[in-house]
């Protein structure tokens with residue numbers, strides 16, 4: 001997959017089929033769009049393209065609180081998931097003012113000219129162009145003029161409710177990891193580098209990898225979770241604390257740290273993936289590190305048996 005970013009002057013020489021969106025979380029609904037995109041690209045001999053913006057557009061349009069702009073997947077995590085889909089191109093377009101101001105027709109012209117689009121594959125609620133004025137009907141109106149086809153994909157439902165990034169964010173923020181994972185179609189994960197912590201872990205015989213997260217990454221509520229950890233392409237069972245370690249001090253920033261079961265390596269600086277499987281308990285302030293250690297040992301036992 002070719003990853004095009006930090007430019008609005010992209011070009012693809014071949015004819016293409018394209019899907020567009022924010023794709024936050026790349027959930028089951030997005031997966032259906034991508035499956036259709038790949039099928040059509042193969043049938044019609046087109047290159048497959050996913051077009052997304054490099055930050056959630058809402059961030060530039062409204063001066064909202066950070067909590068309302070949190071994402072399920074960062075750009076880097078999204079790139080990692082897209083990489084596995086087998087698409088030909090991922091375009092992560094900078095969300096610049098000139099693009100925000102483009103009318104729907106100008107947006108279509110731009111796509112057709114720079115990417116030779118022969119097929120648009122979009123969800124039924126896809127909106128584009130200035131003030132989100134364009135939708136799939138607009139795309140269809142101009143299809144003859146510009147020589148492309150449009151396939152509209154109906155949203156997948158979970159019982160009565162459409163599967164959406166908003167739905168999944170709600171479930172994650174409520175701590176319903178298993179529900180969020182079932183809507184995502186994979187396990188919610190965090191990808192980042194291992195940094196130095198307070199070095200207390202090893203003194204109690206439970207070393208933990210500490211990870212720094214971008215401020216806009218959504219996290220489940222503070223607590224202890226069963227996780228899977230990927231180090232150097234190998235998966236291990238883990239047990240992860242999300243929170244500010246109130247037992248250690250009162251002003252730790254929120255972070256995530258993981259004890260990896262049956263693992264003994266120095267991995268500072270390595271990029272790891274921590275996938276969340278289930279909630280064990282809330283984070284608590286213990287009276288001593290010794291009490292915390294006892295609790296951590298029983299958390300590890302739960303994770304081992306899970």
Ligand SMILES: Cc1cc2nc3c(=O)[nH]c(=O)nc-3n(C[C@H](O)[C@H](O)[C@H](O)COP(=O)(O)O)c2cc1C
Nearest residue numbers: 197198199200201208241245246247259283284299
């Ligand atoms: C399974 C697990 C459960 C934890 N639970 C709590 C907790 O309830 N309260 C708390 O203050 N810290 C908790 N922590 C964080 C510990 O305080 C932390 O791992 C320890 O201080 C070592 O930190 P260090 O890696 O920075 O040295 C937990 C950590 C793990 C791995």
Ligand SMILES: Nc1ncnc2c1ncn2[C@@H]1O[C@H](COP(=O)(O)OP(=O)(O)O)[C@@H](O)[C@H]1O
Nearest residue numbers: 196197198199201202207208260264265266267
């Ligand atoms: N089973 C394990 N789980 C997590 N980290 C481990 C494990 N075994 C060794 N390590 C290493 O130990 C480091 C954590 O030790 P710790 O004393 O908690 O230090 P820190 O506070 O810097 O995280 C990890 O970053 C990792 O390199």
